[in-house]
Amino acid sequence: MNNDGCETPIRVPSAPFRPGESASFEEWSYSPSDLMKPDPLSCEPKDTIPHSTGLIRVLGDDDSRSGDWDPDISDSDLLIGLEHMVRLRIFDDRMMKMQRTGKLSFYMRSLGEEAVAIAQTMALEEQDWIFPTYRQPGAQFVRGRDMVSMICHCIGNVEDNVKGRQMPVHYTYREGRYISVSSPVGTQFSQAVGVAMASAYKGLDEVTITWIGDGASAEGDYHYALNFASVFRPPVILNVVNNQWAISTHANLASGSSTFADRGLAYDVPCLRVDGNDFLALYSVTDWARKRASAGLGATHIEVLTYRAGAHSSSDDPTRYRPSDEPDVWPGGDPIHRLRDHLISVGAWTEEKHKDLEDRIDSEVMAAYKEAVKFGDLAQGPYPSSDTIFTEVYSDVPWHLQEQWDEMNRLGGD
Ligand SMILES: Cc1ncc(C[n+]2csc(CCOP(=O)(O)OP(=O)(O)O)c2C)c(N)n1
Numbered sequence: 001m002n003n004d005g006c007e008t009p010i011r012v013p014s015a016p017f018r019p020g021e022s023a024s025f026e027e028w029s030y031s032p033s034d035l036m037k038p039d040p041l042s043c044e045p046k047d048t049i050p051h052s053t054g055l056i057r058v059l060g061d062d063d064s065r066s067g068d069w070d071p072d073i074s075d076s077d078l079l080i081g082l083e084h085m086v087r088l089r090i091f092d093d094r095m096m097k098m099q100r101t102g103k104l105s106f107y108m109r110s111l112g113e114e115a116v117a118i119a120q121t122m123a124l125e126e127q128d129w130i131f132p133t134y135r136q137p138g139a140q141f142v143r144g145r146d147m148v149s150m151i152c153h154c155i156g157n158v159e160d161n162v163k164g165r166q167m168p169v170h171y172t173y174r175e176g177r178y179i180s181v182s183s184p185v186g187t188q189f190s191q192a193v194g195v196a197m198a199s200a201y202k203g204l205d206e207v208t209i210t211w212i213g214d215g216a217s218a219e220g221d222y223h224y225a226l227n228f229a230s231v232f233r234p235p236v237i238l239n240v241v242n243n244q245w246a247i248s249t250h251a252n253l254a255s256g257s258s259t260f261a262d263r264g265l266a267y268d269v270p271c272l273r274v275d276g277n278d279f280l281a282l283y284s285v286t287d288w289a290r291k292r293a294s295a296g297l298g299a300t301h302i303e304v305l306t307y308r309a310g311a312h313s314s315s316d317d318p319t320r321y322r323p324s325d326e327p328d329v330w331p332g333g334d335p336i337h338r339l340r341d342h343l344i345s346v347g348a349w350t351e352e353k354h355k356d357l358e359d360r361i362d363s364e365v366m367a368a369y370k371e372a373v374k375f376g377d378l379a380q381g382p383y384p385s386s387d388t389i390f391t392e393v394y395s396d397v398p399w400h401l402q403e404q405w406d407e408m409n410r411l412g413g414d
């Protein structure tokens, strides 16, 4: 039977819960002590079979950190990570409000997924390349991007570093080796493998990290990337962020495998499945994968198990396709609360300090917005000059574009 109750010769998985139903997930039985950490320098792909079907965790349900995967990271660095996550959440909240009041044309939040890019980028070296999706803007905070410049991009004003050529949130940050987010989803995966191959060819200690969504991992780009990673063993970290949804399509339509992680085993690449709301576990698996990559042992394939707690984008209404209580019953909890509660439990943080941090960051975001609109707002501009349509792609503008450029000027383009 398919979803409509008709006999069908093919299996068409339906989402486990739809609006009006009550969502529930099985309690996670995975604990930090379940999985040992293999030596990254001698581990064979087949040694990671348990890691691709289980779940690597460090932060337990009692807020403590433990297990073989507990990484070498200090409380002071964890506090930096916590601050970046809080900054991203507040930035997202404010920008979404700007979108709702007509000050931005479009926006996408990372709600519930803040730990992913922030923990993983913190585990890298600064020369490493980042090939993100729109759900990893947090990596830019780790790499030091100024919030004013991010807002200028989202508005598309004269200070937008990509001059209005990209959708909002599809950032480019050259100084941070953060490669332009692609609107056609999935393209970054094979590009990342290519760049990693180039780094290896040049003999540089540069690792490339990339992410793809569960939905986009059903595309060919994902498999091309894995195949090249399997054959050439470049220094690349390939993450599939399984946040359960691809807009309104459930993750179960993107893969028939038991987990997203274990698909990489067929390509003879080590595979890890990690609790994506556990900052410490994310840091740990990325550090492990980087050590292998840097030692010339090739790619690691990681499923980041998480939940997209918000709407897909400002154009989406998830109450149309999933129960409204579903985000609340996700067993992975909230990544910010989990790290905050851990740091409080070891005496490195307090509720009061957390509240002060939120207030300080909220003021920071509002000050950044006021600064950004000095370079133009959505309604009034100024916007990048129309001449920039023709610049910065070719060093010598080809004749057919020059003709169009001249015509635009004749017709009175700005
Ligand atoms: C090649 C391509 N197909 C379709 C789209 C439209 N689209 C944009 S995002 C998206 C869902 C992606 O879901 P997923 O890969 O799970 O990432 P998530 O949004 O959950 O992070 C789709 C279908 C697109 N941008 N590019």
Ligand SMILES: [Mg+2]
Pocket (backbone or CB within 6 Å): 213, 214, 215, 241, 242, 243, 244, 245, 246, 247, 308
């Ligand atoms: Mg998804």
